[in-house]
Amino acid sequence: MKKYKRTVILLIIIALALSFGCGPREEPEARDPVDEDPRVVVPSPEDMLVAAEDWKEEYPLIYESFIRTSRMQDNKVEDSSLGGLHPIDYLKKYPNIITLYEGMGFSKEYYIARGHYYALEDVINTSRPKPGASCLACKTSEYEKLYVEHGDDLFARDFQKTSQEISHSISCYNCHRNEPADGEIQITSPHFALGIEKLETTPKAGTQACAQCHVEYYLDPETREVILPWDNGIGVDEIESFFDERDYYDWEHPRTGTPLIKVQHPEFEMYTGSIHDQMGVSCADCHMPRVEENGQEYKSHWAKSPLKTVEESCGRCHGADNEGLIAQVQEGQREIESLQVQVSDMLVKLIADFGVALEEQELDDDTIDQLRSLHRKSQYRWDFVFVENSTGFHDYDKARETLESAKEYAREALNILEAQ
């Protein structure tokens, strides 16, 4: 499709047609209640309120809580030499990933995610390669402004050059545009505006806001557009089949030649269909609960671990035993983490043995293809759970089943190698 036409259509989908509410639409049943509000308009770039400070006076408590995303813990002073809190180095914590991600950026540098306050700074500072301005899609409140200005040409535009033109990390604009009053959610990320059309059900507003970014995605190899691989559904197998149908891979493992998929952060996909999702709990209900401080009640905007606000986030359903509930969460997480490490141990062995067998030319072409296919399937499933940031909590059953099937694929490959 022509670039110009694409941009116009997308902007129409995400806003303009809706601002005139009664205009004819081709697919009325696909309408999204969040966007139905007739006030939804894309402001012209000079009118976009992209700084969180723009709302400081009107919503002081919300603003202050939002700024707390610059901390990871209560009242901890930030370490200024690191531009914030101490990042956790995954390469030290999980050394197996140096082997699993060999041949790509994440084997050289991989820190734990931090708060929204740091999103822009962290993407600029990472030494991993950035193939285009698309990498800013989830890091700044100014992305829509750039998109209105550049259209689809934005995606492949030089990252460095584009990041010098902006200065704000994620802010109110990402989820509310210029209309935060009443907590109305507006979708501003172009990829999610398209992605949501592929979903079978419409997530709650407090989930949509987060699914703009906390999802699996890939960049179109030519245009660098951010694409949500949801055409077949958002389950682990459906997303894999989307990539398989396109022979898509992010990189080839240097030792085994396996074309691998690097999963990103599929919180939305993992969460969808879970017990809590079925109960109608949104991401924001747990991560940004309504809280009371000094006698004033407000909607916290400190997106962080809900275990820091168990009473407010969970108490209404789980009662008053906060410590007991935290222990229950962590027990589940420990189980998932230990299974995750077990699978990664198997993958390390698979990569080593497969690499040696290839070097020694022991394998025929069919066996090589079969082993690569098993490696791809197993590592994709392991990665899906590993990079999902809740260590399984968002859906323990799904996380466990996914790792169990990763284990089976790895076991099958190891058996083939042993039989050689």
Ligand code: HEC
């Ligand atoms: C990551 C997305 C996100 C960002 C960023 C964000 N909000 Fe919100 N905001 C939400 C969600 C989600 C809700 C609750 C809506 C719901 O659950 O239906 C909300 C609710 C609100 C409400 C209504 C509160 C109430 O008592 O009901 C206001 C006002 C608001 N936000 C202001 C702001 C301001 C000001 C900023 C910037 C400092 C901001 N928001 C940043 C997602 C966001």
Ligand code: HEC
């Ligand atoms: C515009 C994109 C965007 C939106 C919208 C967004 N996030 Fe994030 N979020 C990020 C990025 C990027 C990071 C990592 C920032 C960093 O490491 O510098 C992050 C980090 C986080 C973290 C801390 C990271 C961690 O693993 O401890 C939490 C918690 C979080 N987000 C929750 C939410 C919730 C809940 C919502 C919806 C209310 C939401 N986010 C909406 C992009 C977004």
Ligand code: HEC
């Ligand atoms: C029922 C409550 C609940 C819901 C709903 C929920 N989460 Fe979580 N989330 C958690 C818990 C509990 C953790 C684990 C926190 C920990 O280990 O400290 C977590 C972890 C995370 C993390 C890592 C944060 C950290 O500090 O470790 C992110 C990011 C996140 N969730 C995003 C989301 C998104 C996006 C959604 C919606 C698609 C969502 N969550 C829905 C409870 C919830």
Ligand code: HEC
């Ligand atoms: C709207 C009500 C509701 C809220 C809010 C809620 N839960 Fe639940 N939760 C349930 C129900 C219902 C179940 C399933 C029955 C059960 O196991 O108790 C459940 C199950 C669980 C389980 C059992 C493991 C699982 O996933 O099957 C854990 C752990 C849990 N919740 C933790 C939390 C935490 C932590 C929070 C807050 C961050 C939270 N819940 C918020 C209703 C809720």
